[in-house]
Amino acid sequence: MDALTAPPLLGRDDEIRCLSGMLTAARDGRGGALVLRGEAGMGKSALLAHVRESASGFRVLEASGSEFETELPFAALHQLCLPLLGSLTGHHREALDVAFGLAGGTPDVLRVGMAALDLLGGRGPVLCLLDDAHWLDEESARVFGFLGRRLASEPVVLVFAARQPWARSRLDELPGLELRGLADAEARALLSSGPVAVVDDKVRERLLAEARGNPLALLELPKAGGFALPDVTSVPSRIERSFQERWERLPAHARLLLTAAGADPTGEPGLLWAAASELGIDVASAGVEAEASGLVSISTRVRFCHPLARSAVYLAASPAQRQAVHLALAAATDPSTDPDRRVWHRAQAGTGPDDSLAAELERSAERASARGGVAAAAAFLERAAALSVDPGLRAGRTLAAARAKLDAGAVDVAAELLTTFSADDPQADLLRGRIAFARDKDNAGPSFVLRAARRMTGAAARDCVLDALEIALAFGRPSGVVEAVVREARSLDRGSDVLEALVLLADEGHAAAVPLLRQVFSGDDLAWTRHPALATVLAGELWDIGVHSSVTSWLVKTGQRSGSPFVLRLGLAQVATQAVLTGEFGTAMSAIAEEEAVADAVGVPPLRYSRLHLAAFRGRAQEVLAETGHSLREAGLLVANTHWASAVLHNGLGDYRVALAAAREAVAPGDLYLAGIALPELIEAAMRCGETAAASEALEDLVSRTSPCGTAWAGGVAACSQALVTGEESSFVTAVELLETSSAKPYLARAHLLYGEWLRRAGRRVDARVQLRLAHDLLSSIGMEAFAARAALELQATGEVARSRSARATDELTMQETHIARLVATGATSKEVAARLFLSPRTVDAHLRNIYRKVGINSRRQLADLFSSSA
Numbered sequence: 001m002d003a004l005t006a007p008p009l010l011g012r013d014d015e016i017r018c019l020s021g022m023l024t025a026a027r028d029g030r031g032g033a034l035v036l037r038g039e040a041g042m043g044k045s046a047l048l049a050h051v052r053e054s055a056s057g058f059r060v061l062e063a064s065g066s067e068f069e070t071e072l073p074f075a076a077l078h079q080l081c082l083p084l085l086g087s088l089t090g091h092h093r094e095a096l097d098v099a100f101g102l103a104g105g106t107p108d109v110l111r112v113g114m115a116a117l118d119l120l121g122g123r124g125p126v127l128c129l130l131d132d133a134h135w136l137d138e139e140s141a142r143v144f145g146f147l148g149r150r151l152a153s154e155p156v157v158l159v160f161a162a163r164q165p166w167a168r169s170r171l172d173e174l175p176g177l178e179l180r181g182l183a184d185a186e187a188r189a190l191l192s193s194g195p196v197a198v199v200d201d202k203v204r205e206r207l208l209a210e211a212r213g214n215p216l217a218l219l220e221l222p223k224a225g226g227f228a229l230p231d232v233t234s235v236p237s238r239i240e241r242s243f244q245e246r247w248e249r250l251p252a253h254a255r256l257l258l259t260a261a262g263a264d265p266t267g268e269p270g271l272l273w274a275a276a277s278e279l280g281i282d283v284a285s286a287g288v289e290a291e292a293s294g295l296v297s298i299s300t301r302v303r304f305c306h307p308l309a310r311s312a313v314y315l316a317a318s319p320a321q322r323q324a325v326h327l328a329l330a331a332a333t334d335p336s337t338d339p340d341r342r343v344w345h346r347a348q349a350g351t352g353p354d355d356s357l358a359a360e361l362e363r364s365a366e367r368a369s370a371r372g373g374v375a376a377a378a379a380f381l382e383r384a385a386a387l388s389v390d391p392g393l394r395a396g397r398t399l400a401a402a403r404a405k406l407d408a409g410a411v412d413v414a415a416e417l418l419t420t421f422s423a424d425d426p427q428a429d430l431l432r433g434r435i436a437f438a439r440d441k442d443n444a445g446p447s448f449v450l451r452a453a454r455r456m457t458g459a460a461a462r463d464c465v466l467d468a469l470e471i472a473l474a475f476g477r478p479s480g481v482v483e484a485v486v487r488e489a490r491s492l493d494r495g496s497d498v499l500e501a502l503v504l505l506a507d508e509g510h511a512a513a514v515p516l517l518r519q520v521f522s523g524d525d526l527a528w529t530r531h532p533a534l535a536t537v538l539a540g541e542l543w544d545i546g547v548h549s550s551v552t553s554w555l556v557k558t559g560q561r562s563g564s565p566f567v568l569r570l571g572l573a574q575v576a577t578q579a580v581l582t583g584e585f586g587t588a589m590s591a592i593a594e595e596e597a598v599a600d601a602v603g604v605p606p607l608r609y610s611r612l613h614l615a616a617f618r619g620r621a622q623e624v625l626a627e628t629g630h631s632l633r634e635a636g637l638l639v640a641n642t643h644w645a646s647a648v649l650h651n652g653l654g655d656y657r658v659a660l661a662a663a664r665e666a667v668a669p670g671d672l673y674l675a676g677i678a679l680p681e682l683i684e685a686a687m688r689c690g691e692t693a694a695a696s697e698a699l700e701d702l703v704s705r706t707s708p709c710g711t712a713w714a715g716g717v718a719a720c721s722q723a724l725v726t727g728e729e730s731s732f733v734t735a736v737e738l739l740e741t742s743s744a745k746p747y748l749a750r751a752h753l754l755y756g757e758w759l760r761r762a763g764r765r766v767d768a769r770v771q772l773r774l775a776h777d778l779l780s781s782i783g784m785e786a787f788a789a790r791a792a793l794e795l796q797a798t799g800e801v802a803r804s805r806s807a808r809a810t811d812e813l814t815m816q817e818t819h820i821a822r823l824v825a826t827g828a829t830s831k832e833v834a835a836r837l838f839l840s841p842r843t844v845d846a847h848l849r850n851i852y853r854k855v856g857i858n859s860r861r862q863l864a865d866l867f868s869s870s871a
Contacts, residue, residue, distance in 0.1 A: 065135030181213020619786025
């Protein structure tokens, strides 16, 4: 086993063994990530230094988060990648150049993550050390989280050191170790080994008690003098004060140099010396004295002895000193290559309101936003608003800052910024609506948005009303919002758009609304694309798979082209839902796996409803139950989807009471689309439970929705439900004939099943066998296991034994493995699959080895043959 060669750190044997094991694994091509967490002084930085010195044969890259750069996008990633950047070419280099502001364009975090993975993964064993990870900028943290989840087949080790309490969440899902205080014996040994001998026993015991096992405290506090009065402040605060006391003993010009070093997040000596010249500091003597204090070392980089030392000396300086060093750093910063850091230093100087400086900050916000730095844009705008003299400019910048803060997830800060606006400001109300949705579960948001719409006119008012519904759909809580939107829309000028279709649906039903909906989706202006979530729902109201396919195709292409994870994930989830409805379960699995890959890449939970649909149609009760556990903790649409899926599942299982209860829940809210597609489930379950009145009422509703649509799917489903309620054989025949011309194979298979069950109960066993055999074969080929088992039981009741489907070799594959296998089977290379799923080619090859083992093959050609034979 590879052992770290540096002298062991007291009390950190477990951590050293863990890190040693990671180095050994990385040499074998199995990388990983680890987050070291603990309060300041617990030895996180010491462990990073220990690993750095012990990683023989590794290329070591280092970076650190900075309190001053938490809002600058990709700042920490730039630090880490800079030494290797020249070795990267092609589109990956372009992605990083855009992210780092070296080229124009809008960075895509997914492409940036893949570029960083390529940069680090192709250089032999690489060790990446990131200190002060609690100060990582949001964009870098997202990329590091992306990388940390994808190193299993890469010779790369990522080690982060982050202070507790842990504020960032992007790295939370990575493996972590919490560093606690040293045990008593270890603490005594460290105190005895320190640079200052503590000879007084009482002082020693007090220091041991107050340090609480904190290694840095045990080394630093004795330097402050052993006979001070007991201190009740926190250990990190006492350590900082110890550093400040050492700073205070320095000459004035050395203190000012250290303050400038503390204010500069780049650690570039050239910039520090230039700022020192601006301040009139005698660089030679000040540098010697600063280094002699032990607080800092200056060589190729400016390094403080500990992150706390940096913050301590900066905070110890007077406001006038901090103002002076920021102005000097601004003057020393190149305005053409680093304009944002220059203007940030000027703003930090706190020289008072300044419209010119505010305008510069606003331009920096625009640049940050273009680079995907939402948090940076928000910070720049907030500071610009504070420095604005002109009231109109201040108001506009405050609104922009609130919007950016909300986009960055700082909901409370956004709300606080809006307190300066009156209740009759429509733009402020739009933001208040979004904030309410983000905070609450009670649908308070639409009231603000709709109030804003009342103070608008024309197209702006109509768009604003639709925004209320789009926001509700995005947050999964549309129940009740449709009605409010329709009420508001009635007071507006009438139009021929999506909003008008909603009003017609509510007031006059599908017969009046369907023609306008078809016009909306067939028009050239693509106005529906401004509200994509609403468009997917309204397309479902048409019972037209072709229209839904057009909407879905636009979403996927637009998401891929624009790099918008939300649009792409919505499109992929809709691809999966459509594939479920058409019986293409392999396609559904692939789309679900791809959506989950995108969600994982951007560090958000996957969209669960398409997985629910697939599990229900496949008859996988345990999977539905597992997904239900997630879904019922959510609200709105996801819960409605859960009830619909439960109704489908239990109809397949023949548990009609449970199916009926679930279908009633799915229909009850009156949500768009789901209320309609759940009606056939309610009718089937109600008839099996003898509740004919409920079935008849639901049938009337279903027919009113499907008849105006005029599609074979709509007509076939309605005819099948009609046959169940009325017992008319001609309706069964009509249902089968219509559904045979549609792509909705699961509904055709179920129509054969229901027709066969009806024939058997009518005593027509020979005729029943024909329908049940067709049903069983089709259900089995699609993979609708519960319904296929139901058909087999019905066939057995007619005196015939159904042919059991032999297990497919691919049945044991996970969704991600199925997707990879399908892509490879079509001829895709590992590199192409990797780009599709935001993985490295090595990881794809590792998955392929697992796939080969599970299905009993050993080549890509055999994989292609396997999927060809099972198609």
